[in-house]
Amino acid sequence: MKLRVKRISMLSLCLIGFMMTACKDYLNLIPKNQKIVSNVEDVKAELLSYWAATTYSTLLKTSYGNSAPLSLPIFNDVNIQLALYEDNMDMLAFKEHSDINDRCMTYYYQDIDWKGTSLASSLWQNCYVSIGFMNAILDDLDKVTATQAERETIGGEARVIRAWNILKLIQFFAPYKDNKLGVPLNLDSENVTPGDRRTQTEIYGIIERELKEVLEYTTPREKWNFFYSPSFVKSCLAEMYMFRAGSAAAKDTDWEMAEKYSGEVIASYVPENRAELLMDMFSGESVSYIVEHPYCALKLATSRFFGIGNQSTGIWGSNNAQQVSSELWLMYEPEDIRRKAWFRENEDEGRVRRCISKPVVYYYGPVCDILVLYRKADLFLINAEAKCRLGQESEAARMIEDFRRARIPGYNTSVTGDILAEVLKERRLELCFENGSRWLDMKRLGISCTRSGFDKESSGTKEYTLDANDYRYALPIPTDIELDYNDISQNPGWTNFN
Structure with a gap:
């Protein structure tokens, strides 16, 4: 996303009994070249258009500015x-899929060498478009009359x-051990002058400030709120402190x-x-939106974009x-319920295939993909x-014993022995194939990897x-999107690189 992109005013919004748990009515969004937000209900409708575009219908292609549709x-596909x-x-067991654009093998050859330019472009654009959209919503909220509850x-x-x-x-995108190289960031939708990369210390400070401010809010969440949840905010803070703790921006209080x-x-x-509980968390058999749950605290059904990650051609598809890897498989105890789940x-032709079915995708299943944004187990x-x-190793050891009694x-x-090593082993076993959790652990722990591929x-x-600490642990800033313009x-x- 070009950081210079000017804010094209919000969208004409039609909200008719919008509920995230149904799709009987949806937002009819028409781009306008003039500002139309006039009251707090318009601002709320702007925000709900984000959820409509990203979590249900592939027909809704809501955009911000001249960007690609919100996501x-x-x-x-990114997962x-x-x-x-x-x-x-x-x-070496990767199975090609019948994709008309041959994206499966294109991505494979980029990713086997950890040079995923498509991955970098998707993440960069999706994050900045969402940030820009939220900037506009917050600026619009400042300009309308609203109660404290509405503002919160x-x-x-x-x-x-x-x-x-x-x-x-x-x-x-930030190199883990170079504090100077954070990311560019602008939080003002009216002032879009491009700026250089901020330090990681500055970026983490902004995240911390924003999340802690929201934790001070006293208004209970509404039915349509997803991210405005104390548990989710605390999970973001915990993840941020864990990740920052080993970085060049680390603080003594992070852990x-x-x-x-x-x-x-927790x-x-x-x-x-029970294996059924673990399976249900990632199951798309029943489309659900869960914010508070004993196990799965934020579960969304997200729009299907018909790339390599959908049920027709996707990597987790029932038939393909x-x-x-044998290394990961053998780390599980034979009785571990995660093997079944x-x-x-x-x-297959006399050979045992151990296929990944997490997240669970049903071949004739839902029209959407299930995205679990955080779990209590994490x-x-x-x-x-x-x-x-x-x-506090003895207390951590007791926790791992309790965790394994539930899983095995x-x-x-x-x-x-090495209690930390046992904790990190459980993270790998528990969080495999979830939103890049293992990749980020590899990055922060400085893990080296050698593997065979085509x-x-x-x-x-x-x-x-x-x-360990390879430069490829920081994804490249997409040259076609950013470096030519800023x-x-x-x-x-x-x-x-190409």
């Missing part, structure tokens, strides 16, 4: 490319969406804050102890699912890691290596 930063980046998939429910939703997108930008906010979210959490074993493991980092029937082993220059195979420095190492 959540991580949707089906799949992130899975290809990680060390959890058997890249509308403004809280917009601020958290914006902060979450900013967090994704710094996680994926303490990660422990605090994750602890508040105060009454009891880990899932990809296979888990998230993988499917079958025989916060539980953040809390356990924070305790290790703070010198009959488990009755004490966790000893060679696009020949009909054979070759080994690909990613070093004076922004490219991430180190990204030269002469």
Whole structure:
């Protein structure tokens, strides 16, 4: 997205009994070249148009400015490319799909070498378009008469969406050990003069300020609120502190804050102890929107964009699912309920195939893809890691023992030795193939990776290596979108690439 893009005023909005749990009525959006927002209901309708465009109908192509249609930063295709980046998939068993644009293998050959320019472009554009849209909503909210409750429910939703997108930008695009190289950021929809990259310290400070401000709001969330939820805000803060803790922008209190906010979210959490519960969390069999749930705290049905990540051609499709790496598979105990919940074993020409079925995609299933934005299990493991980092290994060990008793029937082993290593192992087992969680763990932990994959220059195979703290852990700023229009420095190492 060009940072110079001028704000084309909001959209003509028609809101008729809009409910996120139904699609009987939807927003009819017509771009206008003049400002039309005149009252708080118009601002609310603007915000709801974002959810209408991103979470239900593929027919709704709401845009902001001259951008592409609005989209959540991580949707089906992006999640799949992130899975290809990680060390959890058997890249030699990759199955091509019948995609008319041959995107599957195009993405594969980019991602096998961790040079996913398509991935970088999608993430960059989706995040900045959403940030720009939320900037406009917040500026419009400042200009209309509204009650405190209206300002908090509308403004809280917009601020958290914006902060979450900013967090994704710094996680994926900022070199982990170079504080000077954060990301460009503008929070004023009326002043669009491009600026250079802010430091990571500045960017994290903005995220922290925005989220903590929303936590101070006292108005209960409305039915249409998704991100304006104390649990989600605390989950964002916990994730941010965990990720920042090892970076060049780290603060001494990061792990303490990660422990605090994750602890508040999991105060009454009891880990899932049945495969059916784990399967249901990612199931698209029944389209649902859940904000507060004992296990799955924010689950959305997102628009299907008909790329490599849909049920017709997609990587998790019932007939063409990809296979888990042997390394990851063997890390699970044979009795682990996650094996049954998230993988499917079958025989193919005398060979056992262990296919990935997380998220669960039904071949004749829903018209949308299920996106789980955060889970209590993730916060539980953040809390356990924070305790290790703070010198509370015995308490972290008890947590991992409790977690494994829920995941592994009959488990009755004490966790000893390197407790942190055991926590990180559980993160890999639990969060595989979810929104790039493993990739971000690889980045912050400085993990090296060597894997075998197809060679696009020949009909054979070759080994690909990613070093610890490799420059490719920071995605390239898309040259065709940004560097030609703004004076922004490219991430180190990204030269002469296509």
